[in-house]
Every structure is written in C-alpha cells, then in structure tokens.
Amino acid sequence: MKTNLKKTALILTGVLVGGATFAQTTDSIKTEYVQPFSPVSSFRTWSIGINGGLLTPYSPFRSGREDFVHAGTDIGYSAYIKDQILPSFGLQLSYLGGKISGNQSQDNSLTSYSTKLKYAVDLSANFTLANISWRNNKNAIQPYLTAGFGMMGYTPTTVFANGQPKDFGHVVKNGYVPVGAGFKINLSQGVNLDLGYQIAFVDGDNLDGFNFGSNNDKFSYGHIGLEFALGGSSKPQLATHNPVSSMRHEYLLDEQRLQTQVDAQKAANNQLRSDLDATKNALNTTNANLAKFTTDSDGDGVPDFYDKCPGTPAGTKVDGSGCPLPVATTKIYVTEEDKKVVKEAIKNLEFDFGKATIRDHSLPSLDKVAQLLIDKNFSLKLAGHTDNVGSDAANLKLSKDRAESIKTYLVSKGANASRIEATGYGKTQPIASNKTAKGRQLNRRVEFTLF
Template identity: 50%
Template sequence: MRKHSIFHVAIVLILFIPLLSKAQTGIFTDGPGYRRWSVGINGGMLAPVAVTGGNNDFTKWKASAGYGAYIKWQLLHALGFRADYVSGKLTGNNDRKLGNGSVPDREINSFDTRLKYAASLSAVVNVATINWLYRHNFVQAYLSAGGGITGYSPRITNKSGVTTDYKPGANNLKEFFIPVGAGLKFKLSPVVNIDLGYTMYYVDGDQLDGYNYGTNNDKYSYGYAGLEISLGSSNKFQLAWQNPAKVMYDDMVEQKARLKQELETVNANNVRLSADVDKLLRDTDGDGVSDYFDRCPNTAAGEKVDGSGCDLPKDTTPRQLITKITNNITEDDRRLVHEAIENLEFEFGKAAIKPTSFPSLNGVAKLLITKGFSLKLGGHTDNVGSAERNMIVSKNRAESVKQYLVTQGANPSRIEAVGYGADQPIADNKTDAGRQKNRRVEFTLY
C-alpha cells in the first residue's frame, strides 16, 4: 500500500476510535427523549468527475444512474455517524477537444466501469439549522467526511472500437477512498425527511477508468435525492432536529413558571403571616394586652389590667400609715424571695403563671403581710420580637405576679409592677441559655 494510503487508513481509524470507545459504555441505545437511529435510500447520478479535483484520465465525462442506501446513528444534535452503500456505473471518453482545438490521439478512447459497491463510514456534521430563531426547524445543512472501500470492474474501448476488460483478472478491483460531501435535509414529518446531497470520492489509485494518464489519482462524484426514515418510538423526537434554542427557551419558560409559583407561595405565606402578626398585636381596647390574649376585650380606657386584660381588683383596704418597719429583712427573707424568682414560670408566650410557681409566691405574699415589706416587680424579656411587644409582655407578667400576690392578701399599694422589655439583659441574647435567663421577673424587697 502506498504511503498516502496508510495516511488515509489512519484518518478512518481516528474517526472510528471515539465510536468504539463509546460502544464500551452502551451508547448504542436510544437516548432519553430522542430517536437516534435512521435509515435512508436514494438515487441519483454518478460521474467520473469532482467539483474539486477536475476530470479523470479522459476529456469528457458522462453522468450515469446510481443508487444508494445508508444507516445513521446520531450522537449529538450536530454530530452523527453514517454508513453508506453506493452502486452504479461510471463512463467517459475522449470526444472533447483539447485546448488547442485538436482531438486527443490516445490509445484508449472510452471506458465503462461497473461500480459494484462503495462502502464507507462518515462523520456527519449539521452546520446550520434554518429558521432556528423561530424554534421550528425544517431545513438542515450538513457536511460529511470519512473513509471506505470501493469494488469495481472497468472495461475499455480502444480507438479502433474494440472493447475489452481493463486487464486480465481485473473484474474485482478494490481501492480505499475518502468521501467528502455536503447536503440539505428537509423535514416532511416527525418521521420522514427529504435528503439532497452531493458526495465526492477520492480514490487511492488510478485504475477506476482503466487508464493511467498523468499523475493524479481517480475521483468520482454522486449527486442524489432520497428519503430518510427515523427509527424508534413515535413519542420521541429526532435528535438531529433537536433545536438548542427551543430547548433553552422551553427551559427558561419552565423556570419562569416555577419561580412565579414559588413567588406566589411566598406572597401567600407573607399575607398569612401578616394576618397572624396583626392578630397578635391588635389591641382594640388599648389596655396593653393584645386581642389574641385579652380575656376581657372591653375594659374601660385608662383602667389597670392584669396579664389577661381583665381589670385588677380594686383595693378596698383602709389606708394605714406605716411610719416604721419593725422588722428588718433577714437572710431567710431574701432566700424565700430568691426561691420565688427561681421557681417562677409562665405559660409559653403568655402572662399566665404556671401553677408550679404558686407555693413560692404564697410564701412571698405571707412575708409581705406579716412584716409589712414593700415589693417592686420588674418584668424583663429577651430581644426576640419588637421592642413594643417585649415591653407589653414584660409589663403584663409583672402585673400577673402582683395580681396573684394581692389575691393572697398582700397590700396592692405596697407592690409596684414595672415592665422593662429587653432593655436590661443579664446574659447574652445570642444563645438559648442566655435568652432563657433574660426572660425573668425580678423581686426587689424593701
């Protein structure tokens, strides 16, 4: 084999290597959502001439009928592999005059070559998809190149009119060739395409026309028209006609719809949360207790209320002027108050005192009654929520403690309830433990 033949074989191997490597991973299967396999048949004209490369060894060529078929596998939208078969006849003669006006005086006057087969494998590249901006493809332009083997038998006619075989035993000559082609494909339906193409065959030898004149190798071409039929499920689209612009557009529309739905969900949640917040903060009677927690929603303006929004009991005890406290505050007194602070708990998010806190508060009430002490209650919260809300909660909880002590007999005039909100933390509000410590009611005995 000649050196350039080896080069041609190398090209074919390079084309085969990616396909063979993919075969190891099972790529010869129908891809998700697309049809990859198709078959085609075509018919046209064969001629011993190429657009690039000129004529063969005779001055005049003739077009003869040819036919072909192929099977194609589409790897990507723009890349596929096609195995072609072409057969027919090639003819030519020396009837055309030379440039100086003379008729060629050659030993061989014409040839007639039977092209038994031309089998090739080519890579097919879609270089353009017409009307893609409108997302509806109906015309494709493509280029192809590859390598193959052709089998043929030439017959020659000398200038005396005698026709013989090219040479004894030349009925089954074989040559390597490189096919280079271009074409247009029209989409008739989701299954059928019209295929118009032109392929040039560069043969690695100079025996195709039965005559060796000059230094150029032989070449021929095939112009054809045919039908291509896509194989596979009718529910899937042809991968070769997949429109990247349409896919991107559809993805964008889908993402837009999804984002719109998410935004509508967020807006609905915001509306619901706003309604819940309004319900928690609304205070129709202006007593400092929101309607949501207010058990007495119609208290008179300016009346003092407890943590549940109800009027505090009126102090009907005759006023006594105490000029001197006869008993000093002892360590036992301080311990009793400290235990009350430690044991004081409220219902979650409310000013209602838990029953477990009652025994300790009963001790404080008894202390106030028996020793005549005064008590300042300071309500505090963590920094979660608005400052206004925290101030209300802290005041309500301090008032709840005062109300309970009064119900146990303590003098309300000697108990002061104040709310400080989140303004006086004793621990770090960044931690759960810190926030727990900051949610408190301080007792100051004096």
C-alpha cells in the same frame, strides 16, 4: 467543457438553491423540549437513509488531464445507517452503487468506457451545522459536511476505436476518500429530506479502465433522498435538536413555577388576612356581648342587660333589678282648714270674658293655695268646665286653657309642677241647666281637687 459545467450545475442545483434559501423556522414550530443535561437516551440518535441521484466522473477538481475527455452522467443509488454521537457529530456507514461512464480517451485509442460499481462502502464523519439557534426554537434546515474512508470494488469495460470492447474480467478493488456537503430539510419529527453532493477520490487510476498520465481517478455523486430516524416517536432527533430552545423552555418553566409559588403565597396571605378579619370580627362580637353585660347607662349599679327599670334618675336607690326602692313617706291628711283655703280660691276665681286671663282680685286666694301646695306637698287636680254657648271645640279649648292658666300661676309661686294636673272638659260635665243664666254661670267653673 461547457457541457460538463452544465452537468455539474444540474447536480449542484439542489445544494446551491438550498444554501441560498437557507432559513430557520419561527417560534410557531412546536419546541421539542428535552430537559438540559439529559442523557443521550432522551434522543433518537440512530437513523437510516436511502437516496438516488447522478454519478459522473466529472468534479470541480477536474484538471483537464483526465483519462477521458467527456464525462458521462448515470444513475446512482445509495443507502446508509448513521449514529449521531453528538448534536453536531455522527458516524455514517454508507453503501453506493451504480454506473460511471465517459467518452473519448485522451489518446483517442478508446471511444468510451463504462464501469459498474459492485460496491462502495465507506465510514464517514458527519458534521451537522446550524442546529443550534439563538433566534428560533428549531432550524428547519440542517447543512452538513462529510469526510471519511472506504473500499470499493468495480469492473470497468472499455471500447476501442474499432468498436471492440475490453472487459477487465475481474473486480478491481481500491480505497477511496469520500468528501461531501449537503443539507437536510425536516419534513416531520422523524423524517428528513436529504440533498447532498459528494466527491470520491479513488486511490488508483483504473476506475475508467485506462491509465493515462498517472492521475488518480475521481467521481461525483449528487443525490436526493429520505432519512428516517429510528426510535420512539416522542423523542426528538439529536441532530435537529436545538438545546438553546430547551434552555429557554426550562427558564419559562421555572418562571411559571415561580409565578405559581407567588400566586400560592398570595392566596395564603389573602386567606390569612381573611382569617384575621374573621378573628377580629369574632373578637368585636365578643366585646359587644361583654359590653351588653357590663354597660350601665343610668349609673344605678345594675347593668342594662339586667336592669328592669332603665333610666332611673341619678342618685335613686334601686334594688337588684334596677328598680327604685320604696321611699318611706309620711302620710299627709287634708284638713278642713285646707279645704276652706281651696274653697275660698274657687269662690273668688274669675276670668276675663271668653278668655283664660285670671282677674287680679282672684290672685290672693290662689297665692294661699300655692303656699298650701308648697308646705304640705299636696297634689292638685284642676278641671276646667264651660257652658254650652259656643262650639264644642272652642269650649273644650277654653276650659283647658283656663285650667292651664291656673297651673301656670301656681307654679310661678313655687308649687311643684309635677304634682299639678290641668284638664279641660268643655261643656261635657255640666252641674246645672244651661237653659238659664244662673245655670250657665254655675257651669262655667274650675274645680280644685286636693289630695
């Protein structure tokens, strides 16, 4: 019995270890995206598989009343074609072949038997588990359960205690019910590693060629093999597809599309804002151009753009170009009496020595000149001169200061400052020789020119 348990343990090792180490892929595995609610044609549903393994009459349901005490272990092989109708349900048509053997019948009349499976064909329902995950894009391992019904044909050969073999001589046919479990590991997008274990319940007691106790026979098949998905390589397998991942991918696509729309709207808003700014700038430019044609800084009624004489004093009458109109003036003549007033002022004019200070006895004559300028609106040019005593710069300054001193006094008496010009010439324009005292005295003068 212990030997049989060891054999069973070897057969189930792949399944048990796989179940213990069952794991899911992480998000690093590429999502096999199919739009939710797509037709079944979007998937690969057909597949074929081939595998090999061990056949034995031993099973976990062995009651101890089997026809033979010791179960043998032999090579088996199988193939199948499967149609995955739903993500978790498929129909599988399988073929199983090989040999089943055992030793020592319960009544010790037979030493062994060997049964050759001519065929074992069944149609089973395949239930895929854990192909839907809320944690990962795709499960690397898909556990499954199978159950179905099939027909088998076999030829048992027994060996008596005396060594004489007995062959049934014909193929025995029985129905059987296969029940199995296992898991598939995804090696690539279209290839799976298939590890499974199956128990077949035979509808008869002749599988071992010996009827003892009227118990139906059973046998087990543990296998490893490959499954190949049929169809276009761009389509995912329906059995391994995780619709939750596609839903998540669809959500991310919608989010990306929405973000694209938001970005496009932002770009459109920015463009509109840019267009508005450009329109505003164009309007400002237009307003500036209009202002250029309407602004009248000096208030003479002629816009600056056309004003050829900007800065005209307020109240001045101007022509169409903004220039003052000629003012009709009465011509005033300088009389001999006027010249006499000026000549008297020149005669009485004296300054402090080396200064521009006018002496007091010169002021009454200057008062008459001031009144003359007021009454007749004459213009007056004052030209200051010196002798050659002293430096050129000092003489030029002194001549200018004396002319300015006379202008200041006349303005203080009411004369129009704009009609009085004061200039200094220093020693550059003598009217007499500077070699004599009298000549130098004549050169120290201020000339009055009335006009």
